[in-house]
Amino acid sequence: MISDNISKKFISEAEKIYVTQPLLPELKDVFSEIADIWQSKWITNMGVKHNELEIVLKNILKVPYGSLFNNGTIALLTAVKAMDFHSGGEIITTPFTFAATPHCISWNGLKPVFCDIEPDTLTIDADKIEDYITPNTVAILGVHVYGFPCNVEKIDRIAKKYNLKVIYDGAHAFSTEINGKGIGTYGDITMFSFHATKLFNTLEGGYLSYNSPELVKKIYNLRNFGIQNEELVEDIGINGKMNEIQAAIGLLNLKLYKKEQEKRKKVKALYDENLFGIKGIRIPKMPDNTTNSYQYYPIIIENDYPLTRNEIYDNFKKMNIYTRKYFYPACHDYECYKNDLSVKLANLKVVNDIKHKVLCLPYYGDLETENIIKICKVLKNAR
Numbered sequence: 001m002i003s004d005n006i007s008k009k010f011i012s013e014a015e016k017i018y019v020t021q022p023l024l025p026e027l028k029d030v031f032s033e034i035a036d037i038w039q040s041k042w043i044t045n046m047g048v049k050h051n052e053l054e055i056v057l058k059n060i061l062k063v064p065y066g067s068l069f070n071n072g073t074i075a076l077l078t079a080v081k082a083m084d085f086h087s088g089g090e091i092i093t094t095p096f097t098f099a100a101t102p103h104c105i106s107w108n109g110l111k112p113v114f115c116d117i118e119p120d121t122l123t124i125d126a127d128k129i130e131d132y133i134t135p136n137t138v139a140i141l142g143v144h145v146y147g148f149p150c151n152v153e154k155i156d157r158i159a160k161k162y163n164l165k166v167i168y169d170g171a172h173a174f175s176t177e178i179n180g181k182g183i184g185t186y187g188d189i190t191m192f193s194f195h196a197t198k199l200f201n202t203l204e205g206g207y208l209s210y211n212s213p214e215l216v217k218k219i220y221n222l223r224n225f226g227i228q229n230e231e232l233v234e235d236i237g238i239n240g241k242m243n244e245i246q247a248a249i250g251l252l253n254l255k256l257y258k259k260e261q262e263k264r265k266k267v268k269a270l271y272d273e274n275l276f277g278i279k280g281i282r283i284p285k286m287p288d289n290t291t292n293s294y295q296y297y298p299i300i301i302e303n304d305y306p307l308t309r310n311e312i313y314d315n316f317k318k319m320n321i322y323t324r325k326y327f328y329p330a331c332h333d334y335e336c337y338k339n340d341l342s343v344k345l346a347n348l349k350v351v352n353d354i355k356h357k358v359l360c361l362p363y364y365g366d367l368e369t370e371n372i373i374k375i376c377k378v379l380k381n382a383r
């Protein structure tokens with residue numbers, strides 16, 4: 001009886017289509033890596049696999065310096081901390097992102113100030129950033145949302161003009177290049193997330209890339225409680241260390257992520273082909289000079305489509321297809337931010353429109369062609 005129930009549950013799970021599937025190495029390869037680790041008895045604290053992964057990633061991401069973390073949020077928290085901002089400083093950021101982005105600002109005793117987004121790339125609107133600058137502004141924190149790059153050149157110019165730091169949340173932008181340059185080379189620090197749902201994962205994990213050699217020691221210390229050596233604690237650090245099993249999974253997944261991107265490229269082409277020309281459906285486009293990370297497949301349901309985004313979401317759900325309303329609610333709608341004076345005064349017209357229209361379709365390399373066609377038919381036949 002029990003096994004019957006389990007197999008029923010298993011079958012119904014298998015029929016569900018989620019927004020993503022984690023990239024997983026072969027189990028036998030994982031076992032062999034774990035056997036190595038068991039034998040070494042070095043489980044965490046900058047072990048062999050950790051150090052290898054940290055170095056290899058610099059080449060893959062084309063960045064001069066980089067540090068691994070146990071997750072992307074702790075990495076971003078540390079990035080903000082490493083800048084030594086005065087308390088109460090304001091950081092101009094986008095509300096169209098995951099909760100971790102503004103929370104990392106607030107946890108550092110700083111204030112997120114939400115700026116509107118561009119309708120095309122859905123990233124922070126660089127043309128509006130200057131409207132939000134006050135004497136308290138210390139930095140700009142942009143998010144390369146869905147892997148679409150922020151307007152990095154313009155943000156750089158504004159930062160120089162007002163002497164601000166620039167931090168990027170590149171959680172969705174693994175391996176993205178702008179004009180052949182690693183996206184992690186823009187700004188002062190960029191965070192990458194290696195969470196299971198991200199294109200390249202270490203189960204949970206994160207990474208900071210940066211250009212300044214002065215940050216190497218600073219970030220190394222902050223990641224390890226601020227401990228310099230056995231008798232010297234210099235900084236108010238945290239435990240941000242990645243363990244050896246995470247690093248081993250990372251090394252294995254590094255051999256697989258390009259193939260996964262190739263497969264997702266084909267999934268994207270099939271979606272593009274079948275959704276092209278449907279009135280009321282807009283597919284945001286990657287700029288020509290930028291490579292795609294293939295992290296998400298977002299569509300925008302415009303007003304002239306016969307159904308609302310929520311109706312489409314519900315229809316898919318009834319069919320066991322789980323799309324995601326990334327990012328609804330937007331961060332300025334959260335209970336913890338919505339009463340901020342800066343939110344009440346902010347003009348967030350574009351994001352307040354887009355958040356009701358965006359939908360991320362199921363997107364992973366092994367998504368079957370027949371399911372892609374099925375999803376597209378649902379969208380096509382709504383009228």
Ligand SMILES: *Cc1c(COP(=O)(O)O)cnc(C)c1O
Pocket residue numbers: 071072073074097098100101143169171172193194195204205206
């Ligand atoms: C996933 C994600 C994070 C957080 O990364 P974790 O590794 O899950 O802590 C931060 N920002 C964005 C935009 C994300 O999508």
